[in-house]
Amino acid sequence: MDHLNLTRLPLVALDHLMYGLSLSGVAMMAAAGVLEAGRKRFDLFGMVFIALAAALGGGSLRDLLLDRPVFWVADQTYLLAALIAALLTFFLARIFALPARLFLIPDAAGLALFTISGTKAALMWGAPWLVASFMGVITGVVGGILRDVLCNEEPLVFQGPLYATAAWAGALVCLGLMAWQINPEHAALAGGVLIFALRVAAMRWDIALPRFNGRL
Amino acid sequence: MDHLNLTRLPLVALDHLMYGLSLSGVAMMAAAGVLEAGRKRFDLFGMVFIALAAALGGGSLRDLLLDRPVFWVADQTYLLAALIAALLTFFLARIFALPARLFLIPDAAGLALFTISGTKAALMWGAPWLVASFMGVITGVVGGILRDVLCNEEPLVFQGPLYATAAWAGALVCLGLMAWQINPEHAALAGGVLIFALRVAAMRWDIALPRFNGRL
Amino acid sequence: MDHLNLTRLPLVALDHLMYGLSLSGVAMMAAAGVLEAGRKRFDLFGMVFIALAAALGGGSLRDLLLDRPVFWVADQTYLLAALIAALLTFFLARIFALPARLFLIPDAAGLALFTISGTKAALMWGAPWLVASFMGVITGVVGGILRDVLCNEEPLVFQGPLYATAAWAGALVCLGLMAWQINPEHAALAGGVLIFALRVAAMRWDIALPRFNGRL
Numbered sequence: 078m079d080h081l082n083l084t085r086l087p088l089v090a091l092d093h094l095m096y097g098l099s100l101s102g103v104a105m106m107a108a109a110g111v112l113e114a115g116r117k118r119f120d121l122f123g124m125v126f127i128a129l130a131a132a133l134g135g136g137s138l139r140d141l142l143l144d145r146p147v148f149w150v151a152d153q154t155y156l157l158a159a160l161i162a163a164l165l166t167f168f169l170a171r172i173f174a175l176p177a178r179l180f181l182i183p184d185a186a187g188l189a190l191f192t193i194s195g196t197k198a199a200l201m202w203g204a205p206w207l208v209a210s211f212m213g214v215i216t217g218v219v220g221g222i223l224r225d226v227l228c229n230e231e232p233l234v235f236q237g238p239l240y241a242t243a244a245w246a247g248a249l250v251c252l253g254l255m256a257w258q259i260n261p262e263h264a265a266l267a268g269g270v271l272i273f274a275l276r277v278a279a280m281r282w283d284i285a286l287p288r289f290n291g292r293l
Numbered sequence: 294m295d296h297l298n299l300t301r302l303p304l305v306a307l308d309h310l311m312y313g314l315s316l317s318g319v320a321m322m323a324a325a326g327v328l329e330a331g332r333k334r335f336d337l338f339g340m341v342f343i344a345l346a347a348a349l350g351g352g353s354l355r356d357l358l359l360d361r362p363v364f365w366v367a368d369q370t371y372l373l374a375a376l377i378a379a380l381l382t383f384f385l386a387r388i389f390a391l392p393a394r395l396f397l398i399p400d401a402a403g404l405a406l407f408t409i410s411g412t413k414a415a416l417m418w419g420a421p422w423l424v425a426s427f428m429g430v431i432t433g434v435v436g437g438i439l440r441d442v443l444c445n446e447e448p449l450v451f452q453g454p455l456y457a458t459a460a461w462a463g464a465l466v467c468l469g470l471m472a473w474q475i476n477p478e479h480a481a482l483a484g485g486v487l488i489f490a491l492r493v494a495a496m497r498w499d500i501a502l503p504r505f506n507g508r509l
Numbered sequence: 510m511d512h513l514n515l516t517r518l519p520l521v522a523l524d525h526l527m528y529g530l531s532l533s534g535v536a537m538m539a540a541a542g543v544l545e546a547g548r549k550r551f552d553l554f555g556m557v558f559i560a561l562a563a564a565l566g567g568g569s570l571r572d573l574l575l576d577r578p579v580f581w582v583a584d585q586t587y588l589l590a591a592l593i594a595a596l597l598t599f600f601l602a603r604i605f606a607l608p609a610r611l612f613l614i615p616d617a618a619g620l621a622l623f624t625i626s627g628t629k630a631a632l633m634w635g636a637p638w639l640v641a642s643f644m645g646v647i648t649g650v651v652g653g654i655l656r657d658v659l660c661n662e663e664p665l666v667f668q669g670p671l672y673a674t675a676a677w678a679g680a681l682v683c684l685g686l687m688a689w690q691i692n693p694e695h696a697a698l699a700g701g702v703l704i705f706a707l708r709v710a711a712m713r714w715d716i717a718l719p720r721f722n723g724r725l
């Protein structure tokens with residue numbers, strides 16, 4: 078009994094933590110979407126729409142592909158978080174000059190969180206490991222791709238410092254640790270930290286994958 | 294009995310009216326899609342495909358997100374209406390110089406109709422109010438966004454005179470009236486008329502939302 | 510008994526053949542995606558992602574619209590085939606100068622295969638004939654559209670020599686033959702061969718549909 082309570086308590090706390098982290102991730106992606114769309118001459122609602130697509134697009138595609146209920150349709154807290162974050166950023170950016178770089182660190186955290194949660198959702202659904210890892214990448218990067226496509230620009234996640242690559246590496250590490258019987262929570266943590274660290278290191282030291290016609 | 298018949302008759306008539314209006318909306322959006330795509334050097338079938346995406350895209354995404362059967366897959370009348378409208382527009386436009394402005398009024402009517410029908414569909418599915426209002430906006434504007442993305446242009450619905458904003462305002466008014474116990478049909482009518490009026494007024498007097506770097 | 514065995518044997522062989530053809534089609538589309546994305550300055554994983562979208566996008570949209578399980582989510586062989594083909598093409602193209610034209614013939618075969626399989630899947634699901642034919646076209650061309658949208662270019666399938674048009678013609682012929690009580694396998698074969706032949710002939714002799722402002 079004691080044992081059960083002891084293990085359940087932190088798990089409930091972990092659930093609350095994950096929910097809070099998800100909401101922060103959604104808010105951060107929405108804010109970054111506004112800053113990105115703001116360089117275009119879109120109107121307020123256009124920017125809000127793009128911010129929502131950036132924040133909710135990856136998880137929506139994951140849920141559609143897995144035929145699960147779409148996460149923000151039943152629980153409007155996600156939509157509200159994205160909406161408030163987008164409006165706040167819009168009005169703050171009219172007063173202060175917010176550098177886009179300001180959101181790079183939270184964006185990296187969002188990428189880590191979304192990728193690992195997408196991988197785990199696909200795994201619980203019964204997807205094979207390779208599919209699960211790509212579902213994680215889709216959850217992490219499709220929002221940013223949608224944002225860039227709606228702004229009629231080449232997706233940033235395919236260029237420059239490691240982005241989608243960092244997400245895939247972390248998803249694979251998380252799956253590999255699970256295959257070696259590591260506690261799933263620890264595996265998720267390790268994968269998430271790896272994604273965050275890889276992305277931040279890649280931005281700091283400009284680490285990138287080889288390009289088609291580039292030098293190695 | 295008399296009472297039942299009396300109330301049911303207009304409702305059946307209303308259903309027929311809504312179906313007819315939906316088909317007209319789909320046809321108008323398809324025609325507008327051809328005129329838009331025609332500025333590009335796409336071939337006939339390319340334009341037809343873009344017209345179909347413009348006419349059916351918003352409702353399809355709504356149905357996918359709500360996990361409902363996609364409306365045009367079971368009933369091919371919608372596809373047929375869009376196809377005929379697209380072909381007619383294509384051949385008429387080769388003979389007469391059709392100005393794109395010709396379709397702005399029916400397009401506004403389509404926006405009103407799609408948005409309200411999307412909002413109601415989401416509400417009947419059990420979506421919370423904020424989600425329902427955004428589902429309405431998605432139904433109304435995603436077709437136009439798809440059209441512009443396929444043409445490799447910045448989506449028009451995010452710029453210039455109120456478009457997505459008018460849709461969102463009407464959806465919120467419709468939901469607000471329903472919350473105040475107004476008859477749902479009347480609430481839908483009020484919301485739809487508001488969307489149409491806002492859009493037409495915005496085009497007439499060039500009313501737009503503030504932009505990121507613009508003046509208010 | 511003998512009769513049953515005799516007819517079942519080739520059918521099983523046909524199933525294996527179809528599966529093998531599907532995998533080859535996916536691999537070819539992925540390879541073509543890498544060659545297309547390679548003209549942009551995307552990194553390795555960006556190209557792999559675009560190749561996967563090109564190879565799996567059409568079938569995914571078909572399965573979502575029909576509310577079927579998405580074909581590559583349950584069976585990761587498709588994902589693996591696309592991944593290996595994309596990586597092979599990437600590294601081969603760094604060593605040899607691979608002309609994009611190299612993949613035009615297998616791409617035409619993939620178009621034929623995807624279109625016919627999409628048409629049949631929609632028909633088995635119970636879609637009406639016009640819907641089934643468009644579902645075939647979607648399966649055949651949406652991958653290429655996604656590839657071009659992600660590369661921020663105007664979709665090639667809407668321009669130049671017959672592409673989507675060839676797919677639609679073949680789907681309609683396949684459906685017409687079935688309506689005339691022809692054996693479904695033969696109808697599928699006839700439709701597929703027509704698509705392949707139309708596409709190859711269109712590329713060879715530069716056959717195209719009329720354009721909006723063009724001469725007939």
